[in-house]
Amino acid sequence: MWGFARASDLIAVAVLAALSPVGGAALGDPAGRVALGDAGLRVSLADAGVRVSLADTGGGAVRSDTGGGVPAPARVVSINLCTDQLAMGLAAPGQLLSVSWLAADPRSSAMAAEAGRYRLNRRQAEEVYLMRPDLVLAGTFSDPAALALLRRLGLRVETFAPVTSLRGVRAAVLRMGRLLGREGAARAEVEKMDVALARLTPPKGLPEKTAALYYPNGYSPGGGTLANAILAAAGFRNLAARTGRTGAGTLPLERLVMAAPSVIVTSHPYPGASRAEAILRHPALREVEKTAKVVYSGPSWVCGTPEVVKAVAQMAAVR
Amino acid sequence: MSDRRLLGALGALLLVLFVASLAIGPAGEGFGASMRALFTGEGGPIVAVMREIRLPRALLGLMIGATLGLSGAALQGFLRNPLAEPGLIGISGSAALGAVIALQTGLAAAFLLALPLAALAGAVIAVAVLMALAGPRGTALTLILAGIAVSAFAGALTALVLNLSPNPYAAADIVFWMMGSLADRSMVQVWLALPFMLTGSVMLLSLGRGLDALTLGEDAAEAMGVNLARLRLVLVLGTAAVVGAGTAVAGAIGFVGLVVPHVLRPYTGGRPSRLMPASALGGAAMVLAADVAVRLIAPDRDLKLGVLTALVGAPFFLRLIWQTRRAGR
Structure with missing residues (x-):
């Protein structure tokens, strides 16, 4: 019964058991100590591996908002x-x-x-x-x-x-x-x-505009990326995707200067210096920025959450 | 081969490569239109591409390659050791550390010259340590071992400084500082590096006669009236100035100072005074060729320049070690 699938499992469990409240060791972490008092923590080690289950957190299970079915995870x-x-x-x-x-x-x-x-x-x-x-x-x-x-x-x-x-x-x-x-x-x-996005969809028949995504090190997401989808939702063509490039990649500064996009989407520099961000201050880019609108993409561009609506709204505002 | 013919041939090669460096790039504009835009300033966005992106890139390739070739030839002459090369023995790495410290402390932002000066300081420390450990009387092995230690230490400190930076991109810059790149530099960098490179090059070229005398041994050189202490000081400062300035604007580009003097040595009769100008032209040609190749192989990827020079240089280095080993037997 005390067999382990792999030696590394044994080591991992030993380390974690020594650190965890189960082993009786007082843990500096307050959350850990509270749980020690009222949680019935069982550690069962099966041949196939190791399973840790928590019987009761003392706080009661979280109920699913659809009612019934499997209980929702509580921790x-x-x-x-x-x-x-x-x-x-x-x-x-x-x-x-x-x-x-x-x-x-x-x-x-x-x-x-x-x-x-x-x-x-x-x-x-x-x-x-x-x-x-x-x-x-x-x-x-x-x-x-x-x-x-x-x-x-x-x-x-x-x-x-x-x-x-x-x-x-x-x-x-x-x-x-x-x-x-x-x-x-x-x-x-x-x-x-969906309601918010529908309101931001550009009316049909508008002339197509090009936007260039341009980040430190010349990074510029191509087709099949969230940033590309944000641009498309606001009625922009992504310069990096124009040559058929998909996914992550860089856009040579020369190509950006030649294309003279109507909008440049970039980021604010972080504190501290980096050579990667120096390219955003290049004189040739400054030249393009005289005629293009510059949009700073914030955190709403990073993740696929309902926050992307804000990013689409940012682009729609410069359409 | 006579000096004039050698330098003429290298100069012609350099000219071709310089024009190629100006003509090749992702913008995809014709050769005639590109050159017209460069010289007349007319032709729309291609003007900015030629004047702000391609020209500084070609100029920096020329300057950095020339000074790397020159300093490699000078170091090899002084140490009488064919394995001496600024990148290999940690001078470039220490210069990069100086540059990184200037950038991360904000000194470089407050005061423009702080960047090349800090890189120069890093390079001076490295050359001084190497001279102390493996001066003219040290063996080739001592020099390489000291160089490994200096390189490793400078590289570790560079990585440490960049990892501690509040800027998430700083850690990604480690590749740039260790491999070097000429991509998307501007005239600002050209003007920043130029005074240091000119001064350092003049200093190194002035050493020709002394280094020639040194090929006969230190005692003979002193008997011929060469002041060895002064020669060493000028060499240290000259090397540090050119390597420091080059590394500060383009990162550490290795192996140029090793390969070029070695290829050209048979044509110069083994005399440093003749080898140095030839190595300067040859080094410029090598870096420009590598930088054109980088753009042709992976136009959208910013392949690092040091990757190519190392791909050529490392097998070369192994061959040199093999020869040194056989000669020492």
Whole structure:
């Protein structure tokens, strides 16, 4: 019964058991100590792997807003900027325990103020495990080692791929709703978003305008990206996608200067210097900016959440 | 080959490559229209492309390549060691560290010359340490080992400074500082580097006679009236000035100072005074050729220049070690 699938599992469990309240060790973390008192934490080690289950958090289970069915997860931890925001927008009070520290950074996160109400994690498997979540939300590009470790420890991990279209935003919101047992709230969010987007759709027959996405190091998302979808929704053609390029990539400054787009979408520089951002102050770019409108893309451009409506509105305003 | 014919041939090659560097780029405009825009300033957006993007890029390639070739030849002459090269023995890496510190502390933003000056300071420290550890009496092995240590230390500190920066892009800059690139530079960088490169080049070229004498050994050189202490000081400062300025604006580009003097040495009778000007022209040609190749191989990717010079230079370096080993037996 005490057999392990892999030696590495044993080591991982040993380390985590020594750190966790189960082992009787007093943990500096206040949340951990509270849980020690009233939570019936059972650790069962099965041959196939390791499963940790939480019998009762003392706070009562979160009820699904659709009523009935499977009980919704009660201790959700998110470790990805985008799942952070999707979860914060939909979770029931008390259901979401922790979001990643990036969610509290106003430069990356459209919900930085809300994130201040949650415990912030640094996306490490160890700290996530110690929060004893019953659902971990991550991105498909989250550290695979951390996700594999959490899965081996028996946690349920759900990953979200980066959203690349407005339809993808709807799908992500609805999926998050299902995972959190908040389908009703998710449907309402999607309806609200669709109404707002319909209002922003440019009238037919307008001449097509070109916008160039231009970020540090000349980074410029091509077709099949969320930024491309935002431009399209506001009636712009993406310069980087004009040559048929899809996905991530760079746009040579020369090509941008030659195309003379009517709008340049770029970002505000971060504090501290970087050679990557120096290109945004290049004299040739300054020359183009004399005739083009410059839009600064904020956090609403980063993630496939209902916040993208704000990004579309930003572009519609310069249409 | 006579000096005049060698320098003439290298000069012609350089001219072709310089024009190629001006003519090749993703803008996709015709050669005639591009050149007309460059010289007359008429022709719409292509003018900005030619004057603000391509011209500084070609000029920087020329300047950086020339000074790397020159300083490589001078270092090899002084140390009488064919493996000496600014990138390989950590001078470029230390210059990059100086530049990164100037950028991250905000000094470079407050005071324009702080960037090349800090890079120069980094390079001076590196050359001084290397001279102390592996001066003319040190073996080739001592120099390479000291260079590895200096490179590793400077590289680690550069990565540390960039990782601690509040700017998320700073860490991605590590590749630029270690491999070097001429992409999307502007005339600002040309003017920033030019005075240091001119001064340093004049200093290095003035050493020709002393380095020639040194090929006969230190005692013979001193007997011929060469002041070795002064020669060493001028060499240290001259090398630091050109490598510091080049690294500050384009990152560390390696192997140019190794490959070029080695290829040209047989044509110059092994005399540093003749090898140095030839290496300057050859180095400029090599960097311009590499920079044109970078644009042809991956026009949309900003392939780093140092990747190409290392692809050519590293096998070369191995061959040189092999030869040094056999000669030492």
